Amino acid sequence: MTxxxxxxxxxxxxxxxxxxxxxxxxxxxxxxxxxxxxxxxRAGKTTLMRLxxxxxxxxxxxxxxxxxxFAGQNIFNKNIDVIALRRRIGMVFAVPIPLPGTIYExxxxxxxxxxxxxxxxxxxxxxxxxxxxxxxxxxxxxxxDSAFALSGGQxxxxxxxxxxxxxxxxxxxxxxxxxxxxxxxSIVEQSLTELKKQYTIIMVPHSVQQASRVADRAAFLxxxxxxxxxxxxxIFLHPKEKKTEDYVTGRFG
Amino acid sequence: MTAQQGVPSxxxxxxxxxxxxxxxxxxxxxxxxxxxTIIIIILIFAFLLxxxxxxxFKVSITxxxxxxxxxxxxxxxxxxxxxxxxxxxVGAVVIAVPLGLTTAVFLGELAPPxxxxxxxPVIEVLAGIPSIVLGFLGWVVLAPAIQNMGxxxxxxxxxxxxxxxxxxxxxxxxxxxxxxxxxxxxYRDGSLALGATHWQTIYKVVLPAxxxxxxxxxxxxxxxxxxxTMAVMLVTGNAANIPSLSDGLYFQPVRTLTATIAAExxxxxxxxxxxxxxxxxxxxxFVITFLxxxxxxxxxxxxxxxxxxxxx
Numbered sequence: 001m002t003x004x005x006x007x008x009x010x011x012x013x014x015x016x017x018x019x020x021x022x023x024x025x026x027x028x029x030x031x032x033x034x035x036x037x038x039x040x041x042r043a044g045k046t047t048l049m050r051l052x053x054x055x056x057x058x059x060x061x062x063x064x065x066x067x068x069x070f071a072g073q074n075i076f077n078k079n080i081d082v083i084a085l086r087r088r089i090g091m092v093f094a095v096p097i098p099l100p101g102t103i104y105e106x107x108x109x110x111x112x113x114x115x116x117x118x119x120x121x122x123x124x125x126x127x128x129x130x131x132x133x134x135x136x137x138x139x140x141x142x143x144x145d146s147a148f149a150l151s152g153g154q155x156x157x158x159x160x161x162x163x164x165x166x167x168x169x170x171x172x173x174x175x176x177x178x179x180x181x182x183x184x185x186s187i188v189e190q191s192l193t194e195l196k197k198q199y200t201i202i203m204v205p206h207s208v209q210q211a212s213r214v215a216d217r218a219a220f221l222x223x224x225x226x227x228x229x230x231x232x233x234x235i236f237l238h239p240k241e242k243k244t245e246d247y248v249t250g251r252f253g
Numbered sequence: 254m255t256a257q258q259g260v261p262s263x264x265x266x267x268x269x270x271x272x273x274x275x276x277x278x279x280x281x282x283x284x285x286x287x288x289x290t291i292i293i294i295i296l297i298f299a300f301l302l303x304x305x306x307x308x309x310f311k312v313s314i315t316x317x318x319x320x321x322x323x324x325x326x327x328x329x330x331x332x333x334x335x336x337x338x339x340x341x342x343v344g345a346v347v348i349a350v351p352l353g354l355t356t357a358v359f360l361g362e363l364a365p366p367x368x369x370x371x372x373x374p375v376i377e378v379l380a381g382i383p384s385i386v387l388g389f390l391g392w393v394v395l396a397p398a399i400q401n402m403g404x405x406x407x408x409x410x411x412x413x414x415x416x417x418x419x420x421x422x423x424x425x426x427x428x429x430x431x432x433x434x435x436x437x438x439x440y441r442d443g444s445l446a447l448g449a450t451h452w453q454t455i456y457k458v459v460l461p462a463x464x465x466x467x468x469x470x471x472x473x474x475x476x477x478x479x480x481x482t483m484a485v486m487l488v489t490g491n492a493a494n495i496p497s498l499s500d501g502l503y504f505q506p507v508r509t510l511t512a513t514i515a516a517e518x519x520x521x522x523x524x525x526x527x528x529x530x531x532x533x534x535x536x537x538x539f540v541i542t543f544l545x546x547x548x549x550x551x552x553x554x555x556x557x558x559x560x561x562x563x564x565x
Contacts, residue, residue, distance in 0.1 A: 055445060060366060087448035097439035100462050110447030113457070159443070166448060 004028040007069040016061025021047040023224040034201045038211045039221035045204045053089040090163030094175040096155035098147035110166045129164040133157040153184025173203040212236040220244045305532030322493040324527045333493045337507035344414025345478045353425030361433035380423035388484035391416040404504040408490030411503040421474035432466020465553040472549040486512040
């Protein structure tokens, strides 16, 4: 807890239609760990994720209060470069949808948009990111095929790889194994152990079981509020709050 | 369900059950409607060929490609009409396509929602203005304005292009905007999350993803421009001559293929050579439209692999 990369302070978020998605949320995300945000649907997990890389800017009429510090800077500072922020905080969405184009084009998209054109650099990043997301062996001979030809699990890992290609500091994983078979799920989960050596990972899990498997630290969210934050053992074995215990043991949710 | 039930009895196969009468009637009706549409199209085409083809033999191809259209002296050179149609249409496309696409991108991607809510229906209403009304507008407002700019007359190819561009714009804008709207939100999210700017996302992701829809929008717009007759007839001056480059190509009167048919059909004797030639012009128009449609299909088809990937 000494070295937190993201410091969320008293964040509230209200959508344009008046729905209060987050209520006074404060969290410290430590470096190089897997931080899990879990809770029932409508708890505000995805909203919080999209706030961290400011994709929340796209929500017409939404308002927020509070601050998020990333690497010591307030991301809502009006002078902050949102594009640079998104390059350093990558995101993988629940539904893996590649961009129209080839596998190679998907992986180099972010780099090219950042102005990197050198073919050697691009090829090197493509290979590294594909190896990190455990996809290299499956696609190395078909990088010029359409990305839509991949299976669901491969698409999800491609979406992870294209974020990794930008060499971000933080990766947001919004339910990255939804709709994946158990084998693909375990491949993705295993890759997290390697990835956290280099990146900080914030993840919304598919289930409580997955949360307890992958988390170093976890926050239990309910109706936009943080109920409890703690290490893996505390949250999943000895929760302090009744609500957390009820949810973790499957009594509700 | 369980083994105790034993072997199920086989389905009866000897006699097919009688089909409900209602289904037979409905199916027959749909069949007749579908087939008759196709037959009518074939008949129209056959009629066009029957009346138009003789012209190609009586006048000869070289005669039809001559530079003078002067039916009274049996001079049936289609070149001035082809050039007229080409000038007016190309002019309209050059004006309408960039303007239409940028307007659609503005509406779909940049305009605040309240402005979009106002503009979209207004543009769709514009599409409903009768073409002859636009012809009036061209005659009364545009033509004098163009003459004031120094052209010998206000009734020119350029005036026609402006009117046609205006007619094609609502179609192009409306359909392009629909195509942009149909691009999955996930593409935008994915692109932005990878650090692309708003403009990079529009240019590199949204527009390519909407390509087939945009091609259709442009083709429908052009289709409207080529087929349009009355408004163009009013404002292009109707002189069947080939405008010279030196005198300002676009600022001279021209006459289009469609306007020629409309203007002269009423005064030819049925079965005369002139009559055949007017139908031959119809065949030429048909071929041009066919080529443009084929081009559109080819462009969209070239994107087929990606489209099957699940867009639009």
